[in-house]
Amino acid sequence: MYEQMFRIMLELVPIGFKGACDFIRTNHRHHNPPQGMKFCLAVAIGGQIVGVAVTGRPISRHLDDGRTLEVTRVCTDGTKNVCSKLYSASWRVAREMVYKRLITYILYNESGISLKASGWICQGPAGGGNWNKPGRQRTDSKHEGLKWRYSVGDQTGEGKEGLVKH
Numbered sequence: 001m002y003e004q005m006f007r008i009m010l011e012l013v014p015i016g017f018k019g020a021c022d023f024i025r026t027n028h029r030h031h032n033p034p035q036g037m038k039f040c041l042a043v044a045i046g047g048q049i050v051g052v053a054v055t056g057r058p059i060s061r062h063l064d065d066g067r068t069l070e071v072t073r074v075c076t077d078g079t080k081n082v083c084s085k086l087y088s089a090s091w092r093v094a095r096e097m098v099y100k101r102l103i104t105y106i107l108y109n110e111s112g113i114s115l116k117a118s119g120w121i122c123q124g125p126a127g128g129g130n131w132n133k134p135g136r137q138r139t140d141s142k143h144e145g146l147k148w149r150y151s152v153g154d155q156t157g158e159g160k161e162g163l164v165k166h
Contacts, residue, residue, distance in 0.1 A: 010081060012089050013049070015042035020052040024075045030107075034072040038097070041089050043082045051076035053086035055094065058103060067154075069094050071104040074114075083114035091118070091152050101153035108146045120150040 015023075020040040021033035037056040042049050051074070058070040071090050076082040087104075094102045105126060106112055112122060126149040 009045050010050075010079075010085055011044050012085070013042050013044045015040050015049065015052055017054070019049075020054050020073075023049055023052045024054070024073055027077055028073065028075040031073060031075075037072070038069055039093055041086060041093065043076075043079075043085050045079065050079040051082035051086055053090050055090050055102070063103065067100040069097075069099050069102050071102060074104070084117045087115055087118040087120065087152075095153070099153070101151055101155075103149060103151045105147040105149050108148060110148070112148060112150060115150045118152070120152045121155060123149045123151055125149075 017037050017040055020037075020042065023042075024031070024033040034054050034056060037054045039055050041053045041055075043051040053071055053075075054073040055069050055071050058064045058068055059072065063070070071087065074083055074086050076086075091102050103123075104115070104120075106115070108125070112120075115122075125146045127145075127147045
């Protein structure tokens with residue numbers, strides 16, 4: 001009974017990019033807001049924002065095929081079930097926008113339970129290193145190590161052979 005009441009209280013609401021970035025600046029434990037977006041979503045309880053998701057073009061140019069989007073940030077205040085609701089809603093919106101696949105990355109030490117609960121598939125480890133190149137210096141991230149890449153939708157794209165149980 002309590003779970004049903006709690007889930008009903010989680011309401012998807014629209015949010016602009018500035019509002020999502022402000023929430024991320026205040027609540028995200030290890031990332032700054034992203035540079036851009038295709039769309040943003042929020043979850044509220046009683047009109048109070050408790051989580052946001054920002055979705056945009058894939059960061060990796062190799063995955064930017066025009067049919068794939070990336071959830072670049074999910075940020076909550078810790079309220080239960082908000083991440084899963086945001087990941088599920090992001091995929092519904094991406095599909096309505098006629099995208100075929102949605103990807104995201106989590107830190108290697110994170111469980112991915114919200115993604116698994118939302119039907120996403122772990123494609124295996126990805127990333128590592130930094131973005132610095134000769135003549136194009138970048139600020140190092142605190143999180144340059146391996147990450148897990150998850151996706152939902154068309155699994156025929158790059159990385160299918162790497163599907164793993166995580």
